[in-house]
Amino acid sequence: MQKRFLITPGPTPVPPEVLSALSEPVIHHRAPRFTEILTQVVAGMKYVYQTENDIMVYAASGTGAMEAAVVNVVNPGDHVLVASVGNFGERWKKLNATWGAEVTALDYAWGTKAEPADIAKALAADPAIKAVFVQHSETSTGVVNDVKAIGEIVAGTPAILVVDAISGLGASDLKTDEWKVDVCVAGSQKALMVPPGLAYAAVSEKAWAVIAECRTPRFYFDFVAMRKKMTGDSAQTPYTPAVSLMVAQNVAIDLIREEGLQNVFERHRVLGKAAREGVKALGLELFAVEDPEANSVTAVKVPEGVDGGKIGKIARDKYGVWLAGGQGAVKGKIFRFGHCGYFGHSDIVVGLSTVEMVLAELGYDVRFGASVGAAEQVFMTSTVLL
Amino acid sequence: MQKRFLITPGPTPVPPEVLSALSEPVIHHRAPRFTEILTQVVAGMKYVYQTENDIMVYAASGTGAMEAAVVNVVNPGDHVLVASVGNFGERWKKLNATWGAEVTALDYAWGTKAEPADIAKALAADPAIKAVFVQHSETSTGVVNDVKAIGEIVAGTPAILVVDAISGLGASDLKTDEWKVDVCVAGSQKALMVPPGLAYAAVSEKAWAVIAECRTPRFYFDFVAMRKKMTGDSAQTPYTPAVSLMVAQNVAIDLIREEGLQNVFERHRVLGKAAREGVKALGLELFAVEDPEANSVTAVKVPEGVDGGKIGKIARDKYGVWLAGGQGAVKGKIFRFGHCGYFGHSDIVVGLSTVEMVLAELGYDVRFGASVGAAEQVFMTSTVLL
Numbered sequence: 001m002q003k004r005f006l007i008t009p010g011p012t013p014v015p016p017e018v019l020s021a022l023s024e025p026v027i028h029h030r031a032p033r034f035t036e037i038l039t040q041v042v043a044g045m046k047y048v049y050q051t052e053n054d055i056m057v058y059a060a061s062g063t064g065a066m067e068a069a070v071v072n073v074v075n076p077g078d079h080v081l082v083a084s085v086g087n088f089g090e091r092w093k094k095l096n097a098t099w100g101a102e103v104t105a106l107d108y109a110w111g112t113k114a115e116p117a118d119i120a121k122a123l124a125a126d127p128a129i130k131a132v133f134v135q136h137s138e139t140s141t142g143v144v145n146d147v148k149a150i151g152e153i154v155a156g157t158p159a160i161l162v163v164d165a166i167s168g169l170g171a172s173d174l175k176t177d178e179w180k181v182d183v184c185v186a187g188s189q190k191a192l193m194v195p196p197g198l199a200y201a202a203v204s205e206k207a208w209a210v211i212a213e214c215r216t217p218r219f220y221f222d223f224v225a226m227r228k229k230m231t232g233d234s235a236q237t238p239y240t241p242a243v244s245l246m247v248a249q250n251v252a253i254d255l256i257r258e259e260g261l262q263n264v265f266e267r268h269r270v271l272g273k274a275a276r277e278g279v280k281a282l283g284l285e286l287f288a289v290e291d292p293e294a295n296s297v298t299a300v301k302v303p304e305g306v307d308g309g310k311i312g313k314i315a316r317d318k319y320g321v322w323l324a325g326g327q328g329a330v331k332g333k334i335f336r337f338g339h340c341g342y343f344g345h346s347d348i349v350v351g352l353s354t355v356e357m358v359l360a361e362l363g364y365d366v367r368f369g370a371s372v373g374a375a376e377q378v379f380m381t382s383t384v385l386l
Numbered sequence: 387m388q389k390r391f392l393i394t395p396g397p398t399p400v401p402p403e404v405l406s407a408l409s410e411p412v413i414h415h416r417a418p419r420f421t422e423i424l425t426q427v428v429a430g431m432k433y434v435y436q437t438e439n440d441i442m443v444y445a446a447s448g449t450g451a452m453e454a455a456v457v458n459v460v461n462p463g464d465h466v467l468v469a470s471v472g473n474f475g476e477r478w479k480k481l482n483a484t485w486g487a488e489v490t491a492l493d494y495a496w497g498t499k500a501e502p503a504d505i506a507k508a509l510a511a512d513p514a515i516k517a518v519f520v521q522h523s524e525t526s527t528g529v530v531n532d533v534k535a536i537g538e539i540v541a542g543t544p545a546i547l548v549v550d551a552i553s554g555l556g557a558s559d560l561k562t563d564e565w566k567v568d569v570c571v572a573g574s575q576k577a578l579m580v581p582p583g584l585a586y587a588a589v590s591e592k593a594w595a596v597i598a599e600c601r602t603p604r605f606y607f608d609f610v611a612m613r614k615k616m617t618g619d620s621a622q623t624p625y626t627p628a629v630s631l632m633v634a635q636n637v638a639i640d641l642i643r644e645e646g647l648q649n650v651f652e653r654h655r656v657l658g659k660a661a662r663e664g665v666k667a668l669g670l671e672l673f674a675v676e677d678p679e680a681n682s683v684t685a686v687k688v689p690e691g692v693d694g695g696k697i698g699k700i701a702r703d704k705y706g707v708w709l710a711g712g713q714g715a716v717k718g719k720i721f722r723f724g725h726c727g728y729f730g731h732s733d734i735v736v737g738l739s740t741v742e743m744v745l746a747e748l749g750y751d752v753r754f755g756a757s758v759g760a761a762e763q764v765f766m767t768s769t770v771l772l
Contacts, residue, residue: 001401001645001653002771003730015387023409259387267387319731319765319772344389345705349739349758350732357762368762372735373755376743379705385388386705 009338044253051176062187065199068221076100087140137168142297268295281374296340395724430639437562448573451585454607462486473526523554528683654681667760682726
């Protein structure tokens with residue numbers, strides 16, 4: 001009977017309107033109705049991406065779109081640059097290594113941002129670098145990189161910029177075209193407010209030129225085949241799409257349009273700020289550099305003397321609340337609140353309140369209510385509905 | 387996009403499993419499958435009512451079942467006793483007056499309980515009293531009457547005891563048979579966790595004898611016709627039932643059985659206590675006498691200097707949270723938290739947090755987080771999942 005709360009950076013809560021759409025009868029993917037849905041989803045994703053670039057839609061998880069970005073761009077032996085600020089930066093490295101790229105890695109301490117000047121320096125040092133891979137929002141730490149500055153730098157070179165915006169798109173501002181992002185990947189289960197299973201890539205003209213020269217074998221993830229089939233009056237996907245998820249995505253995009261993209265970002269800003277002020281009011285330390293645009297995830301250091309491995313388990317088993325733990329190098333050392341997507345003040349309050357109870361149970365000296373009280377004072381200043 | 391919270395004593399939140407059942411295709415009410423559903427719902431309601439009495443099921447709101455209780459029992463000119471502790475006690479009076487009963491009223495200050503000794507005295511003073519009408523949980527104040535003591539008294543007389551358990555059944559203990567309740571009415575939209583539209587009555591043998599002598603005209607609400615049609619292997623309802631709501635009720639009863647009725651009561655006890663401790667921690671006064679069994683509703687006095695009419699409006703418009711206001715005589719003077727049905731710690735926390743923000747906006751000196759902190763300390767002592 002216990003209510004469940006996904007205070008995690010994916011999967012995220014799904015709005016009731018979207019859940020209803022998921023229970024509609026399945027439509028056939030070669031029917032005109034599906035062409036309509038696909039066309040609307042593509043138009044909606046362009047709105048969310050703030051782009052005129054081509055949109056690829058896959059039945060895949062976000063990692064599928066990351067791999068698609070690599071296999072459409074990278075030939076074996078190609079030089080690429082990866083700026084890694086966390087677990088998903090490491091994934092860019094692994095994917096590139098898998099497909100035979102020569103990877104130059106810029107590794108930053110987890111919790112910090114990539115330094116655009118380092119990228120400029122690395123590109124200058126190796127003019128053969130064909131593509132730069134970074135995260136927009138690094139889900140494992142909550143850090144949001146300065147994609148605008150990085151885009152400016154990469155645009156001045158022959159390299160293309162490939163951005164993983166899986167947890168950031170629709171939560172923190174990301175102007176795909178204005179910021180000159182060439183391949184930008186996203187997943188349905190974050191701020192796009194749909195269950196996992198859809199992955200996207202927005203592909204620029206500059207990227208298409210690189211893709212045309214890419215000989216890496218690919219079939220399901222071939223952007224060329226996808227673009228061809230998605231063009232024209234009877235647009236379809238080359239292979240069977242996740243029809244119901246796309247119907248759901250269409251409804252979720254309507255919700256985003258209705259709220260307005262700028263209001264969506266502002267809601268996320270307020271929620272992020274409330275989460276940060278909340279944990280600080282408990283005397284906890286933020287894991288990542290503080291940033292008013294870190295709207296998707298708040299990572300918190302496990303305090304001295306508390307068994308970090310137990311936080312998520314107690315929250316889940318006793319209070320029905322899913323928090324995220326640390327990944328990779330920071331496992332057991334941090335815990336994370338997700339707040340990208342269908343989140344409101346209530347989720348932050350429930351998340352913080354649960355953390356208070358769990359930390360108290362684990363022996364931390366909690367001033368009960370302090371985090372929620374701090375969050376409330378942030379909510380009261382909001383200029384948008386939460 | 388804003389999430390909505392019904393922190394009201396009806397309608398109440400509906401579990402996802404029940405919502406799913408509501409979207410199943412409609413079954414025909416003269417089909418064997420409906421007989422199965424009806425039989426299961428009746429068996430389940432006997433479990434919840436803790437009774438072997440006959441269960442009547444109506445497509446109606448709770449007031450329909452209250453009227454049914456009156457028209458099946460009361461002849462014009464009959465003497466009845468109503469112990470009124472709030473707005474729904476007043477409704478018993480109006481219903482009885484509508485149908486021509488001679489009403490003796492025991493009126494108690496709103497926020498207090500009916501005194502069983504007064505009922506004993508009134509019955510002794512007028513042996514012609516045919517029925518005693520009381521509330522179990524008085525929704526307008528949150529008071530839960532001592533039905534056990536009242537049942538003991540009424541059972542010693544020829545009168546029958548008619549109890550409105552609409553907001554109480556399934557939240558506070560109510561042993562229909564052991565406590566000798568003769569007609570006990572309930573509604574689907576409270577602790578029974580289904581949207582509004584179903585009303586119930588549990589009818590004892592002692593009541594059936596009274597019903598047999600009742601000449602008040604009645605058709606839709608006739609208990610005799612209902613019992614007859616509901617009996618036997620092909621049990622049905624005499625008129626078209628609210629099929630989908632009954633399918634949903636069947637699922638909701640499964641959830642109650644799975645949690646276990648005693649655990650359900652205990653969860654409600656903890657939530658009620660947390661709500662009371664929360665508002666007290668803000669320096670607010672409870673409207674009703676404090677009672678560890680007042681599990682359905684917590685009524686709170688609007689503090690001095692705050693415009694009570696605005697509390698609900700701001701909570702709803704700004705934070706998406708529905709609280710209940712005062713009814714009748716206490717309109718604008720109290721506000722109410724509902725917590726009967728599909729409620730957990732998260733709802734209390736969201737409700738209290740919202741009240742903090744709303745009262746602060748209305749000029750009350752709020753110690754931010756204090757109410758949530760007090761509630762958390764209650765939750766941490768819970769022996770059941772919340």
